[in-house]
Amino acid sequence: MINNTNNIKQLLNDKPVQIAGAGPAGLAAAITLAKQGVPVQVHEARNEVGYRFQGDLQGLENWTSKQDALQWMQQNGLSTDFEKFAGYQGTVFDNKGKAYTLSSKKPFFYMLERGPGTGSLDTALLNQAADLGVEVIFNSRLKDISGPGVLAIGPKAADAIAVGYHFETDMDNGFWAICDDELAPKGYAYLLVMNGRGTVKSCMFSGFKQEQLYVKRTLAAFEKLVGLKMINPQPHGGAGNFYLPATAVHGGHPVVGEQAGFQDTLWGFGMRHAMTSGILAAQSLLTGEDYDRLWKSAFAAQMQVSIVNRVLFGLLGNFGYRYFLRLISNSADPCALLLKQYNSSGLKRLLLPWARWRYASQRKDKSCDHIDCTCVWCRCGSA
Numbered sequence: 001m002i003n004n005t006n007n008i009k010q011l012l013n014d015k016p017v018q019i020a021g022a023g024p025a026g027l028a029a030a031i032t033l034a035k036q037g038v039p040v041q042v043h044e045a046r047n048e049v050g051y052r053f054q055g056d057l058q059g060l061e062n063w064t065s066k067q068d069a070l071q072w073m074q075q076n077g078l079s080t081d082f083e084k085f086a087g088y089q090g091t092v093f094d095n096k097g098k099a100y101t102l103s104s105k106k107p108f109f110y111m112l113e114r115g116p117g118t119g120s121l122d123t124a125l126l127n128q129a130a131d132l133g134v135e136v137i138f139n140s141r142l143k144d145i146s147g148p149g150v151l152a153i154g155p156k157a158a159d160a161i162a163v164g165y166h167f168e169t170d171m172d173n174g175f176w177a178i179c180d181d182e183l184a185p186k187g188y189a190y191l192l193v194m195n196g197r198g199t200v201k202s203c204m205f206s207g208f209k210q211e212q213l214y215v216k217r218t219l220a221a222f223e224k225l226v227g228l229k230m231i232n233p234q235p236h237g238g239a240g241n242f243y244l245p246a247t248a249v250h251g252g253h254p255v256v257g258e259q260a261g262f263q264d265t266l267w268g269f270g271m272r273h274a275m276t277s278g279i280l281a282a283q284s285l286l287t288g289e290d291y292d293r294l295w296k297s298a299f300a301a302q303m304q305v306s307i308v309n310r311v312l313f314g315l316l317g318n319f320g321y322r323y324f325l326r327l328i329s330n331s332a333d334p335c336a337l338l339l340k341q342y343n344s345s346g347l348k349r350l351l352l353p354w355a356r357w358r359y360a361s362q363r364k365d366k367s368c369d370h371i372d373c374t375c376v377w378c379r380c381g382s383a
């Protein structure tokens with residue numbers, strides 16, 4: 001609960017809090033601040049919200065906490081007024097085309113749309129922020145922040161990429177995935193369909209140079225296995241950055257979401273950490289609490305485990321994926337089984353130094369978190 005009135009008074013008398021980036025992280029911070037009456041300006045480099053996603057379907061994962069992800073959003077004052085599809089049941093294939101049905105009493109995730117569309121998560125958060133009086137300034141690429149601010153400009157390097165297509169379709173709503181290193185090295189290929197729109201991607205953690213080959217194989221596999229039907233396909237892809245920083249405060253400003261490297265390192269789910277860190281950054285501004293302490297106690301342990309999980313998953317190979325799929329599809333409660341994989345254990349703590357050594361983020365320059373950095377060698381120049 002936010003109860004430090006001195007901090008709030010100071011923020012109310014100061015100039016508006018400046019937030020760089022109108023993604024889920026920046027908007028969650030803006031909404032949390034505006035709810036306390038604090039004036040906020042969000043600067044978005046692009047001409048619209050969610051520019052880099054353009055209708056991408058994504059999953060708000062629901063297995064890293066016992067609490068339901070939508071309930072969590074509501075409890076934290078974030079709008080859930082976006083189109084969604086609860087993924088209770090889906091099919092994952094191994095490299096031989098064997099199907100494993102995953103079904104759960106609790107949705108594995110909530111499928112939602114990203115980008116500037118009317119029913120998207122980004123638009124819901126933008127509308128909520130605007131209703132609370134937040135000023136969102138588009139085409140405004142912040143170069144520096146004076147006064148209180150939050151840095152939320154998204155990924156700074158590619159530790160994984162997801163490449164494929166968006167399309168219209170008459171397929172039924174649902175989700176499908178394939179674990180096969182020939183389609184998505186050390187990752188997974190996926191197909192999501194919601195209300196006449198679809199996304200098909202190869203999410204790879206290696207082999208980026210041959211991305212087109214993997215996309216081609218992914219399309220062929222989904223056509224064969226589930227009768228993928230794409231109408232008006234549009235190529236789309238993006239990068240993900242996973243990184244556990246020593247500190248997520250730079251120039252005195254909290255760094256949130258993927259700019260800080262916050263994301264599930266195992267499979268590349270970043271929306272929950274983005275919104276959580278945005279809320280915590282706002283809380284630290286409102287209360288004077290130490291932001292590093294807040295995010296570390298909220299999810300650093302989970303991120304550490306996800307690094308160990310990533311390294312182990314990357315070593316499984318097609319044979320290991322089959323074992324994993326059997327295990328999860330035979331489980332009476334697969335969400336609980338997944339949640340267990342994210343719990344810290346003696347073994348995972350023991351493996352962490354080795355995993356951190358094996359898993360080296362592409363974001364080499366630990367000190368470089370400037371808002372509009374132009375370093376080439378740490379690849380953080382563009383949004």
Ligand SMILES: Cc1cc2nc3c(=O)[nH]c(=O)nc-3n(C[C@H](O)[C@H](O)[C@H](O)COP(=O)(O)OP(=O)(O)OC[C@H]3O[C@@H](n4cnc5c(N)ncnc54)[C@H](O)[C@@H]3O)c2cc1C
Binds near residue numbers: 142143259
């Ligand atoms: C193809 C793909 C699929 C994904 N699927 C999933 C999924 O299924 N589930 C999941 O949880 N996560 C998924 N992710 C990850 C998820 O999208 C991100 O982790 C999440 O969007 C991060 O939110 P953010 O607010 O930190 O950054 P972003 O959403 O990237 O927002 C950052 C914003 O900052 C703006 N910006 C950049 N520079 C500046 C500047 N200097 N000044 C002002 N504004 C600036 C950008 O234009 C952008 O709008 C996926 C990512 C990709 C690429």
